[in-house]
Amino acid sequence: MSLKYAGSAIEQNAGKLSNIDEWSPSSKERRWLLIAGCSHPPAKVATSERREREPKGAKTGKYLQGINLDLFNMEKAIGHTLKNKIQNLEITKSEAESHIKKFFSFCKENKFKPMLYYTGHGEMPTGNWCFSDGTIGIEEIFECVQKEGCDYPTICSDSCYSGTWADYCITKGVNGFECLSACKDNQSAFDHQECGGELTLYMTGNEDKLTDGRPTTEPLFSRGEEKDFPTFRKYSKVHYSEFIKYYTHDSKKMLIWQSIHNRHIFTVFDSHEQYNNRKKLFFTSPSYKDLSQKLKQQYKEGFKISSLSCDQTTGKFFVYMVEEYGTFQTIIQSTDPDSLFLDDKSSVTSCTVYNSTYYFVVTAGVAEFDGKDQEIFTRQSKKDVDKEIKKQKSRGLIITSVCYNVDAKECLVVMTESNNTLQEHAWFSEFNKRDDKLNEWENDLVQRNKTVYTIVFEDPSDGQFLCVMTCDNNRNGYQCRAASLYD
Structure with a gap:
């Protein structure tokens, strides 16, 4: 299978929740699971220095404030379509997997389109979601969907290196299994202590808080390829x-x-x-x-x-x-x-x-x-x-x-x-x-x-x-x- 590269979300007019029916259409009602990663991933898990790690056991500081703002902005934007919000600064991988599995089972039983959102640290270089004792990869989520038998989810990942996930989805080529990422595979995502992550701000209609009215990095969406929806140097900085x-x-x-x-x-x-x-x-x-x-x-x-x-x-x-x-x-x-x-x-x-x-x-x-x-x-x-x-x-x-x-x-x-x-x-x-x-x-x-x-x-x-x-x-x-x- 030859590797493909996801195209610019903005060039695809994708990412804003206000027009989600256009970029992620579904005949079913949507339900969201919001997940916040842990504040202190294991030492063996490499993460970007741009997103601050809190000392183990700490429950205050920039990381917590940014996560709180992201979840608040998402809850406000998605309203009644929220199924659950998982926020535990010391959450383990198995706990997160259990919540995801239950969410997929719920969507299958009630015939909902699953929408999976994550904010937190992304592992270098995989973009995997970080928890207190390990990480969850895009492959594991794909396998979980197949086991549970629900509709394939649209994944929104506001984390560093998350473009790896968007590239995986477009390479996989499975209809409905899509990813909106905060940045390209080699980029660190940006967040601000006073207002939260840039992708989340863009998604939730708060682009007035962003320079140029869009994220500093290049969000990707896995529906279109980069050759058709090119990314731009100005927003591909590292x-x-x-x-x-x-x-x-x-x-x-x-x-x-x-x-x-x-x-x-x-x-x-x-x-x-x-x-x-x-x-x-x-x-x-x-x-x-x-x-x-x-x-x-x-x-x-x-x-x-x-x-x-x-x-x-x-x-x-x-x-x-x-x-x-x-x-x-x-x-x-x-x-x-x-x-x-x-x-x-x-x-x-x-x-x-x-x-x-x-x-x-x-x-x-x-x-x-x-x-x-x-x-x-x-x-x-x-x-x-x-x-x-x-x-x-x-x-x-x-x-x-x-x-x-x-x-x-x-x-x-x-x-x-x-x-x-x-x-x-x-x-x-x-x-x-x-x-x-x-x-x-x-x-x-x-x-x-x-x-x-x-x-x-x-x-x-x-x-x-x-x-x-x-x-x-x-x-x-x-x-x-x-x-x-x-x-």
Whole structure:
């Protein structure tokens, strides 16, 4: 089953309870079960830092106030169609499951359409609902519906990472089993101490309390696909640290590639046999001076940069480091790449640029680069870039890094000798699942050559994307992800 992505709820005119008959039609009367998650999920359950955990046993504070407001707003909006409200800051998973099961049984017996609402913490990266001793996943709710034999519910989840549930529902493709989520799968949902969660405010007709009259994040609804109801950069923002953590948390995946321009990030995540068991860390620096200070400590602790990018519109550096990535590392600054001199033991393993100054991450002792010939060149047109790439590929080199100098209007490419020269690259007008040409190119390469993404790079001069796929036996299971950054 190929994964599908749920589209923007707002583009589908979905989410407001005032017109629910249009976006979630039902021939039966609706009944609602409102559930509030616990205030303090188990320590093993990762949640966003944006939604405050209360100390275990506490019953006051921001979390409680936000939950109270959400439930109040929902009760007021749905009126007599409320069947039950479950609010217990220490509620267990089994207690929540029991209430859901009873609710489904009630709806079956009385021929009601079940409406299931949740407000609280969402687990990273699943979006699962959090209770004091565990979580409930969308798969478990689906199985419960099948066992009880009631109509499939419409689920409304005002929690972080809830877009995962909307994506699950549209991928599942079961008529009537739908989800309205507060945000995309990699986003944290927003709530406000003085008025509650943003999705709930939007649902209940309180959009006047929201900036732009809509949630700050991008609510999704599983009836339509993203390719037909696109989400927008402005409302798809994430924090860099949470974005990286989301795709690498509790898994063997690491950041393979990142490029950032105008607060928009393009990334490749994958497992890598050589680095799976090594520690990683990631952070941002507002300036190169600040970065240099931070690196002194990280180098002492055995970490080396595997990926460095700078947003030329903000001057901020984005850093991903891996434990024991090489034996020695330094960053060389240069305004003239042609004058860059490297000894036989060092290679350029990453590069970026800011204010016409290139920053070359030079590392020794990295298996993929050690003792390999490199060619570094700049060109101003894509035609000339492609011509030089073709020339170097004939010598057995592949693309390993790329950046664009906005001031000099030139593209810099690093190519490295490789034992496996099976690599393809192409330029596309956009990078997303709606681009049929991109999908066709990608699928063909994966099926024929078992290639994986190594680079996704946006050219700031015209917004086109350089996509590079390479055969790499050390990797398996890549994910390419893009997002707008608050950073």
